Amino acid sequence: MVQHITSHSNEQIKAIGALKDKKRRRETGLFLAEGLRICTEAVEAGRTPRTIAFAAETEGHPVVARLIAAVEGGGGTAIATTRDILHKLTGKDNPQAVLGVFKAWDTQLRNVDRFASPRWLVAEGLKDPGNLGTMLRTCDATGAGGLILLDASCDPFSVEAVRASMGAVFTQAIVQAEGPAFLDWLRDGPGMLVGASLLTDTGYRDVAYAAPTFVFMGNEQSGLPPEYAGACDVLVKMPMLGKADSLNVAVSAAVLLYEVLAQQDALSSH
Amino acid sequence: MVQHITSHSNEQIKAIGALKDKKRRRETGLFLAEGLRICTEAVEAGRTPRTIAFAAETEGHPVVARLIAAVEGGGGTAIATTRDILHKLTGKDNPQAVLGVFKAWDTQLRNVDRFASPRWLVAEGLKDPGNLGTMLRTCDATGAGGLILLDASCDPFSVEAVRASMGAVFTQAIVQAEGPAFLDWLRDGPGMLVGASLLTDTGYRDVAYAAPTFVFMGNEQSGLPPEYAGACDVLVKMPMLGKADSLNVAVSAAVLLYEVLAQQDALSSH
Numbered sequence: 128m129v130q131h132i133t134s135h136s137n138e139q140i141k142a143i144g145a146l147k148d149k150k151r152r153r154e155t156g157l158f159l160a161e162g163l164r165i166c167t168e169a170v171e172a173g174r175t176p177r178t179i180a181f182a183a184e185t186e187g188h189p190v191v192a193r194l195i196a197a198v199e200g201g202g203g204t205a206i207a208t209t210r211d212i213l214h215k216l217t218g219k220d221n222p223q224a225v226l227g228v229f230k231a232w233d234t235q236l237r238n239v240d241r242f243a244s245p246r247w248l249v250a251e252g253l254k255d256p257g258n259l260g261t262m263l264r265t266c267d268a269t270g271a272g273g274l275i276l277l278d279a280s281c282d283p284f285s286v287e288a289v290r291a292s293m294g295a296v297f298t299q300a301i302v303q304a305e306g307p308a309f310l311d312w313l314r315d316g317p318g319m320l321v322g323a324s325l326l327t328d329t330g331y332r333d334v335a336y337a338a339p340t341f342v343f344m345g346n347e348q349s350g351l352p353p354e355y356a357g358a359c360d361v362l363v364k365m366p367m368l369g370k371a372d373s374l375n376v377a378v379s380a381a382v383l384l385y386e387v388l389a390q391q392d393a394l395s396s397h
Numbered sequence: 398m399v400q401h402i403t404s405h406s407n408e409q410i411k412a413i414g415a416l417k418d419k420k421r422r423r424e425t426g427l428f429l430a431e432g433l434r435i436c437t438e439a440v441e442a443g444r445t446p447r448t449i450a451f452a453a454e455t456e457g458h459p460v461v462a463r464l465i466a467a468v469e470g471g472g473g474t475a476i477a478t479t480r481d482i483l484h485k486l487t488g489k490d491n492p493q494a495v496l497g498v499f500k501a502w503d504t505q506l507r508n509v510d511r512f513a514s515p516r517w518l519v520a521e522g523l524k525d526p527g528n529l530g531t532m533l534r535t536c537d538a539t540g541a542g543g544l545i546l547l548d549a550s551c552d553p554f555s556v557e558a559v560r561a562s563m564g565a566v567f568t569q570a571i572v573q574a575e576g577p578a579f580l581d582w583l584r585d586g587p588g589m590l591v592g593a594s595l596l597t598d599t600g601y602r603d604v605a606y607a608a609p610t611f612v613f614m615g616n617e618q619s620g621l622p623p624e625y626a627g628a629c630d631v632l633v634k635m636p637m638l639g640k641a642d643s644l645n646v647a648v649s650a651a652v653l654l655y656e657v658l659a660q661q662d663a664l665s666s667h
Binding site for chain 2: 172264266267268269270295365366367371375377378385388
């Protein structure tokens with residue numbers, strides 16, 4: 128049964144709002160996703176919210192009604208509330224009509240089946256959650272297996288990362304690992320580790336990408352650390368014709384993944 | 398001579414802070430850029446700040462000293478201030494050591510020389526300043542002529558756009574125009590208008606890109622409006638293998654621009 132809550136000081140509302148904080152997410156193993164479409168796609172991907180909060184006046188909307196049924200069917204809680212409270216929970220002027228609370232899942236390397244896709248994205252020390260979410264979205268579009276985050280990367284379950292992923296957080300494998308453990312795992316099977324670097328003359332279009340290929344990006348400030356660059360099977364460079372000699376890391380990752388996809392597709396269709 | 402200001406209520410400090418507001422930028426024709434490297438690159442690109450504010454303790458740093466000399470040599474004002482004031486001006490916890498105030502320049506179409514580069518980026522109704530800045534950075538890296546913003550796109554001189562451009566706002570041509578005026582201008586000379594669309598079966602790698610090519614992106618929510626799609630010489634599609642059927646607009650623009658670059662480079666080297 129849908130609960131109706133109109134008080135800002137309600138404990139459930141406060142508990143939802145607290146999930147904007149990373150520490151609280153870690154303690155509870157829960158995270159937030161905003162938006163009716165994203166929550167609905169999550170259900171389709173097998174991730175049913177534990178709790179949803181939605182603007183009471185949208186309860187009769189057929190898609191909202193289906194989402195409520197899915198949440199309640201999964202033993203979760205549906206809360207009809209006010210736009211004002213949703214505004215406070217999301218920090219946005221025009222809050223999405225639905226906010227979902229999800230259980231984070233196990234992101235350990237041992238869950239990864241490297242043969243699930245011929246291409247993967249690996250990122251080291253990623254700082255910006257918007258870049259992380261954008262990279263998940265690119266993984267989805269290019270049919271990659273998922274995103275492997277090494278070392279002190281930002282939280283894939285933050286509100287900003289989930290928002291930028293446009294739902295891809297629910298469809299992509301997400302792994303968090305330390306670099307040495309990842310390299311051990313990688314070398315325990317087939318896999319071509321391709322580092323994006325400016326310190327090479329090898330063009331990114333001049334390499335034949337094996338399956339599976341792991342595209343390896345350094346972080347926003349400093350690129351791939353030397354010990355990781357040294358562990359790659361090949362380093363590739365994208366043309367940098369401008370003055371800045373740099374590209375957004377999510378942009379670089381996308382250009383590389385689309386090149387890998389194009390090559391692998393051409394091979395598989397011949 | 399460097400001015401020393403330590404009061405938050407100083408009129409010059411307040412005037413700088415007010416430039417975070419779009420209305421104020423429009424009234425004054427001025428905008429802000431953060432960071433020593435970006436301000437220095439701006440000077441190298443021929444855009445000398447009218448005013449810089451920097452943390453007083455950095456005044457002796459050789460790069461800061463050169464920047465001060467450039468500003469004063471150009472008739473501008475250098476203000477040594479406190480980290481606290483810089484924090485307030487930038488809204489960031491770790492404010493960049495230098496903040497520059499620049500005069501915005503004329504962004505009319507009539508200033509564009511289409512032969513300045515064989516590739517250009519055009520975006521319609523762009524909403525997100527981070528995407529705008531990222532696109533400028535990609536234009537820089539791919540040697541594009543610049544970014545042509547159509548209709549109600551966000552402000553290329555906002556703090557967020559300038560920040561995301563990592564200095565490319567100073568190296569790239571930036572144009573603001575209405576769609577019909579742009580199409581008139583385009584058809585008054587050579588130019589292949591290539592629209593990014595999901596409503597075509599033409600793969601983005603299956604088209605021969607002419608010089609100059611204008612890569613045309615719709616906005617974040619709705620893609621290219623039908624009347625603009627209809628005005629294109631060709632529509633191209635990138636593979637979308639995932640569930641979301643969408644990519645970040647700056648990511649799509651980069652994949653297309655790198656394909657155009659690769660083709661044009663291959664032609665010019667044969």
